[in-house]
Amino acid sequence: QSVLTQPPSVSAAPGQKVTISCSGSSSNIGNNYVSWYQQLPGTAPKLLIYENNKRPSGIPDRFSGSKSGTSATLGITGLQTGDEADYYCGTWDGSLSAYVFGTGTKVTVL
Amino acid sequence: QLQLQESGPGLVKPSETLSLTCTVSGGSISSTSYYWGWIRQPPGKGLEWIGHIYYSGNTYYNPSLKSRVTISVDTSKNQFSLKLSSVTAADTAVYYCAVVAGTTEFDDWGQGTLVTVSS
Numbered sequence: 258q259s260v261l262t263q264p265p266s267v268s269a270a271p272g273q274k275v276t277i278s279c280s281g282s283s284s285n286i287g288n289n290y291v292s293w294y295q296q297l298p299g300t301a302p303k304l305l306i307y308e309n310n311k312r313p314s315g316i317p318d319r320f321s322g323s324k325s326g327t328s329a330t331l332g333i334t335g336l337q338t339g340d341e342a343d344y345y346c347g348t349w350d351g352s353l354s355a356y357v358f359g360t361g362t363k364v365t366v367l
Numbered sequence: 368q369l370q371l372q373e374s375g376p377g378l379v380k381p382s383e384t385l386s387l388t389c390t391v392s393g394g395s396i397s398s399t400s401y402y403w404g405w406i407r408q409p410p411g412k413g414l415e416w417i418g419h420i421y422y423s424g425n426t427y428y429n430p431s432l433k434s435r436v437t438i439s440v441d442t443s444k445n446q447f448s449l450k451l452s453s454v455t456a457a458d459t460a461v462y463y464c465a466v467v468a469g470t471t472e473f474d475d476w477g478q479g480t481l482v483t484v485s486s
Contacts, residue, residue, distance in 0.1 A: 259413065292472035294414075301463055301479050302406075302414065307472040345414055349471045355429050356404075356416040356471065 260285060261346055261359035268365040273336050277362045279329040279346035285357055289349045291329040293322055296343045305344075306331060338366050369393045371464050371477035379484050385451040389464030389477060396445045397422045402467035403447045405438060407460040408479075419467065420447055454484045
């Protein structure tokens, strides 16, 4: 059972915005950087956001990340059908001495 | 950008040892800039971190798997490997190798390889 909790699913129409929350604790999100990963159907995860709010080269600015206290949020604006995927947050947990992933959120474009 | 490719048997019998190798290209596995990791994903489920290794051999393992896991580096072949002993059906998953090039995030991933545990 993951220590990082995400909503199972979110959905919106094309062009709209969605946000995905990732809730943790002081031993993980509260004291460490958060990353976000996108997993398109049948493919390997891909890094979307690192160090809470930074985007790797090639990731459009439609994707954004933020962190406040023991929670983090991924935002996707201008939703496209190609954004339909599973999204995972991840961070180091100092109490567990382990890297932990969130439970995952499926994004559906209506 | 680094390229990673997993290889190994797709079928392992219960109680035996799962062995996978990740071949790295586009960079040196001996670089002081990287950590090398394994992550797995059971069919239809979420991601689970297995462990990391630094080129020097320092390792970090998931406490829930620590007693069964060994990750090692072969600098001569630019590869790192995963061994998971005493496997059961619960170890059936897609196994990914990945690289940590920054702080803690997994920057690049292999395509993944499905390992099924079955007799």
